[in-house]
Amino acid sequence: MPPPDDPPSTPTRTSIIDSLGVEIVGVMSPVSICMLLVVLILTSLSSSSTTSTSSPPPVTAATLIYVESDSDSPSHKLLGAVLDAAAFVALIAAATFVLVLLYYYNFTSFLKNYLRFSVFFVLFSMGGSIMASLLQHFSIPLDAPTSIILLLNFAILGVLSVFSPAVPILLRQSYMVSVAVIVAVWFARLPEWTTWVLLIALALYDLAAVLCPHGPLRILVELASSREEELPALVYEARPTDSSHPVSAPVSSPVASLGSVEMQPVSETSNSNSNSVDEEERSPLVSSPPVVRENLSNFNHEQTRESHNSNHAVVEMETGESETLPLVEREGHRSSSNSDSEFEMFDSTRGIRLGLGDFVFYSVLVGRAAMYDLMTVYACYLAIISGLGCTLILLSVFRHALPALPISITLGVIFYFLTRLLMEPFVVGASTNLVMF
């Protein structure tokens, strides 16, 4: 008789499903939170701003050619929307090329300061106007000087947290999500046809810019990886809580709006984890800070969770960016060095990174769906999340830069129109008669 196995069904047994999929969920939760916040803000503001819908939409880069008004015919609207989208995409492409040029000629401090300014501007000015409308809508008793001081603090802390490696990762992630929420709320004010055509056009542009040999983003990624540097950008980084198997491939999707890039300072911290330095002397870049080697140790010791966890906290704190990982050549990753202009997603040993533009445009799609009905919101949310999951799976298969927008946006648009045209009459008709299944 064979000896008895381990003690039966003790809660200490770990199973593989305990930790599988942590990175994916780590990316999906901020995306979900961002979408939820955008939907909440839009629904609460739209109920209060019924009078302001009569005012013309702001003249933005996306409405340069044609501003939609309700009195035009559908074909006219469609044509105008296509022209608007084409102009916007052209603008984005031009901005990305300028970015490539600046990066090529090493104008790093200019890029860095421009990015800081743009984050401050988004948080203070655009965030301020949203805050003003929210205060007005909910009649919150907050006076002007106090709110300006609070806003200023918020914005300054945001600027500091985005580019400093010494800030806790949770704060950085929160600020990334807030920037994305603010930009998405602003974008969602565009007229309807323009929004949809713009989303589709951006998804196509993304596909082209990342996968075509001469696409600007691909050039950028290759440039950054050939220099073995970190391409500065506004990127959300999902830190894994434990070292999982190294899946690494940059996934990038194009810069949509801000097109700003920053060079992350490479040698930020040097005092961390000297204990692991000895183990992992494999980095080809001897001059890189010990931090970098720490990453390598994390990466290699995927099974030894204890060592990883013990060092992990330090690593997270110190190497705020983790962008400084040129080492992975050895391991056959060409990852981690670059994150593209804003909308790139890839995973390094630290976790998957998703560019802020992806957040913004997913939220714009869901926000636009929210302006119609909540049923479309749920359908689009599910579509986007499943598109994101597919993209992540493809990322682990292909292991190089992939655009994150196309699949999700396509699925989102399809599900929106299917739900609106097909499902809604069916479900609403049944449930208002209290017949459900």
Added chain:
Amino acid sequence: MTVASGVGYVLIALGPAFSLFASVIAKKPFLILTLLSSTLFWLMSLIVLAGAWRAFLPVKSTELWPYSILILTSVGFQEGIRIGFWRLFKKMEDMLNAFADRVSKPRLFLTDKMLLALAGGLGHGLAHAVFFCLSLLTPAFGPATFYVDKCSNIPFFLISAIIALGFVIIHTFSMVIAFNGYTEGKRKDQIFVPFAHLIAAVITLINLVPGGCNVGLPLLCIMAGTTLYYSWQLVWRRLTEHQTTRSSD
């Protein structure tokens, strides 16, 4: 009637689902992914059904038979899809076991498989509650409430919240029963699930009759309770059997 009642209706419909999520599913990311994919699956089946029925809408609510055909076809389709879902689940199980062998960790335990079934069922239930109840709840956050002609003593939102609650329970636990039934090959379990779903859906047909919801709602709750009880017995039996086979080695 105000945000408080709106939130209250949401909690009535989704309270047990949220607590299941927070206590069981949120701890394991893989279960969250299973939940999302099963919600998507249910949504797609609903879209297919809606597409098939689009030409016949709107259905007159005064007669019983169009709705009964609608219910029969929808439930039949969804139960057929459940078998397809189970096949996908088997494939995923095989892939997970192969992966477990590769990284030399233990294979899937029985509790894991049941948790996966629970997550799948909760996904279905969540999708039902969201599309049939929550999407109509937006007016409940405003200043008034709404009554349906056929059921004029209970607010519409409350009825749909209670029905959604019943269906959440039915969907969640019938998935557990169904997966166990297909795995073990027990005919009784396999028959119970479509049967329960069909009876529950037919019970909602009673709501078409004026004053019918006073009968329909309690019956639906009884049905949900029956499903819960059945799955409780099944799981208890399975776990104790498994326990005894393990310890009798």
